[in-house]
Amino acid sequence: MDRYIPLISTRSKGPMGLAHLPRLWLKMRLASKGKLEEGYRAGEGGFDGALLEALGIETAAAVAFVAELQPTYLAFEAWVSENAKPDGLTAEAIEAFNERILSFPKPEPWRSEMLDELGLPKSDKEWLGTDMNDLEDWQGFHLALLDEE
Numbered sequence: 001m002d003r004y005i006p007l008i009s010t011r012s013k014g015p016m017g018l019a020h021l022p023r024l025w026l027k028m029r030l031a032s033k034g035k036l037e038e039g040y041r042a043g044e045g046g047f048d049g050a051l052l053e054a055l056g057i058e059t060a061a062a063v064a065f066v067a068e069l070q071p072t073y074l075a076f077e078a079w080v081s082e083n084a085k086p087d088g089l090t091a092e093a094i095e096a097f098n099e100r101i102l103s104f105p106k107p108e109p110w111r112s113e114m115l116d117e118l119g120l121p122k123s124d125k126e127w128l129g130t131d132m133n134d135l136e137d138w139q140g141f142h143l144a145l146l147d148e149e
Helices: 021-032 047-053 059-070 073-083 091-102 110-118 127-147
Strands: none
Touching: 021 047, 021 059, 021 073, 047 059, 047 091, 059 073, 110 127
8 A cells, every 4th residue: 555544533633632632643644645545634624623623723734743853642632732722622613613524414415425435325324423434544545455455
């Protein structure tokens, strides 16, 4: 594989307790090496942009830090801690962000398109964005492995 699907879930949290931060780190690390699978973002838009905005961190600064130093996850988390706006890392702010991102429903038309791609029936079930994104990652990884055979 020349490019990789980031298999760390948005639901994952490091010691800081912020959902999505480990996934953002992985996507930025892969992107800095030109190894992030096409179609994935690393820092702008979606959950990436929402997290960086909540922290008050400029995307360009985070991307530059990761590209230059290729930090471990814990080093990235320490950098985030040093560079986030003070009110972005309070227990209340982290809880509010996690609730917001982990309860976000997958919006249309992406919901219907993804259900079709995954072969799941359309129903009234409210699919959370994080759950559907995980399923999409796993499906993409499965297909990439089949291509390797």
